[in-house]
Amino acid sequence: MSTGIFVTMAENAADKDTPSGGRPPRPDLAAMVVPLGRALMAAEQPVLDAHGLTMWAYTVLLHLDETPIRTQAALAEAIRADKTRIIAVLDDLERRELIRRQPDPEDRRVRLLSLTAEGRRLRDTTQAAIQKGEERLLAQLPPADRAALLRALHTLYTSPELTARKPGRGSSRT
Amino acid sequence: MSTGIFVTMAENAADKDTPSGGRPPRPDLAAMVVPLGRALMAAEQPVLDAHGLTMWAYTVLLHLDETPIRTQAALAEAIRADKTRIIAVLDDLERRELIRRQPDPEDRRVRLLSLTAEGRRLRDTTQAAIQKGEERLLAQLPPADRAALLRALHTLYTSPELTARKPGRGSSRT
DNA sequence: TATTGTTATACTCTATAACTATA
DNA sequence: TATAGTTATAGAGTATAACAATA
Numbered sequence: 001m002s003t004g005i006f007v008t009m010a011e012n013a014a015d016k017d018t019p020s021g022g023r024p025p026r027p028d029l030a031a032m033v034v035p036l037g038r039a040l041m042a043a044e045q046p047v048l049d050a051h052g053l054t055m056w057a058y059t060v061l062l063h064l065d066e067t068p069i070r071t072q073a074a075l076a077e078a079i080r081a082d083k084t085r086i087i088a089v090l091d092d093l094e095r096r097e098l099i100r101r102q103p104d105p106e107d108r109r110v111r112l113l114s115l116t117a118e119g120r121r122l123r124d125t126t127q128a129a130i131q132k133g134e135e136r137l138l139a140q141l142p143p144a145d146r147a148a149l150l151r152a153l154h155t156l157y158t159s160p161e162l163t164a165r166k167p168g169r170g171s172s173r174t
Numbered sequence: 175m176s177t178g179i180f181v182t183m184a185e186n187a188a189d190k191d192t193p194s195g196g197r198p199p200r201p202d203l204a205a206m207v208v209p210l211g212r213a214l215m216a217a218e219q220p221v222l223d224a225h226g227l228t229m230w231a232y233t234v235l236l237h238l239d240e241t242p243i244r245t246q247a248a249l250a251e252a253i254r255a256d257k258t259r260i261i262a263v264l265d266d267l268e269r270r271e272l273i274r275r276q277p278d279p280e281d282r283r284v285r286l287l288s289l290t291a292e293g294r295r296l297r298d299t300t301q302a303a304i305q306k307g308e309e310r311l312l313a314q315l316p317p318a319d320r321a322a323l324l325r326a327l328h329t330l331y332t333s334p335e336l337t338a339r340k341p342g343r344g345s346s347r348t
Numbered sequence: 349t350a351t352t353g354t355t356a357t358a359c360t361c362t363a364t365a366a367c368t369a370t371a
Numbered sequence: 372t373a374t375a376g377t378t379a380t381a382g383a384g385t386a387t388a389a390c391a392a393t394a
Binding site: 140 | 202204207208209211212213217239254301302305310311319320322329330
């Protein structure tokens with residue numbers, strides 16, 4: 001944690017608004033979202049520790065449940081991770097029998113990824129604990145704002161403008 | 175970028191809700207906020223590049239404006255950065271005459287930090303460009319949701335529960 | 349030749365420790 | 372001795388390149 005880029009901008013112009021030509025009437029969106037995200041991650045860390053999961057492992061468990069994924073590369077792509085980075089995570093999850101990693105008989109290069117019963121159980125209890133912590137925060141908001149926040153976040157998060165893949169370099173052949 | 179932790183959880187249970195004992199009816203808050211923040215940062219990067227600013231430099235310019243800060247350590251603390259990390263940023267900003275860094279006559283250890291006119295101008299044009307990009311995103315939301323989102327983000331961001339300083343290690347003497 | 353999974357290497361970012369100059 | 376600022380070093384996290392197995 002304490003990886004704090006975009007921190008202070010949020011307090012900017014929160015109340016004072018200079019109408020014409022002055023400071024913008026609202027703080028940058030990123031200036032609130034990024035530090036909030038960092039704080040949320042920091043708040044979740046103890047919960048994950050208590051359940052013996054890293055954030056990557058938790059992300060994998062969460063994603064494996066919804067969509068049965070066939071290849072590790074697809075999983076990595078789906079969670080925007082590098083394919084080389086999740087290997088150690090999968091190794092650990094498999095060793096602890098939270099996931100299965102079976103070679104596909106039809107294409108023996110491929111590893112079929114699936115959640116075990118215990119994996120599902122651990123995911124559920126962990127997520128319950130995490131959301132319980134989040135509820136404490138959301139309780140500060142009026143019910144209408146809370147609903148609008150979740151709705152708006154979902155809209156923005158799934159926005160096609162933001163889902164764009166990393167376009168910079170990486171387009172070199174090979 | 176592509177530092178993507180907490181990515182997929184957002185799509186979870188977005189529509190299907192299993193009432194009792196099943197999956198939670200909403201995705202984890204962090205699972206939407208963190209990737210959204212990363213996407214926002216990625217979207218801002220080209221704008222910052224065009225204006226010749228790193229995100230840390232932009233953060234410094236933004237913060238220097240609102241609160242006149244006396245010491246570099248205080249600035250670092252305020253933007254949750256390590257005091258050693260902003261030095262190169264300040265060096266660059268000073269060399270480009272976007273900020274001033276004057277020794278305090280009353281305590282010659284201290285550097286008085288202030289924004290130059292050009293620094294203020296660059297900050298304003300950069301922020302205008304960034305917020306213009308953000309407006310494109312926010313335009314997807316109904317006006318009421320947009321207002322609620324900004325209100326809720328500000329509430330959560332300034333929440334005392336999340337403002338807690340890193341409590342772990344660091345409390346060692348020295 | 350292309351692709352899946354893997355290992356090994358290099359790079360980026362960040363924090364920690366050590367130093368100076370003032371007080 | 373304590374503090375502001377600085378420099379140098381080391382560590383964590385990540386991506387890139389190279390490899391083996393299979394298609």
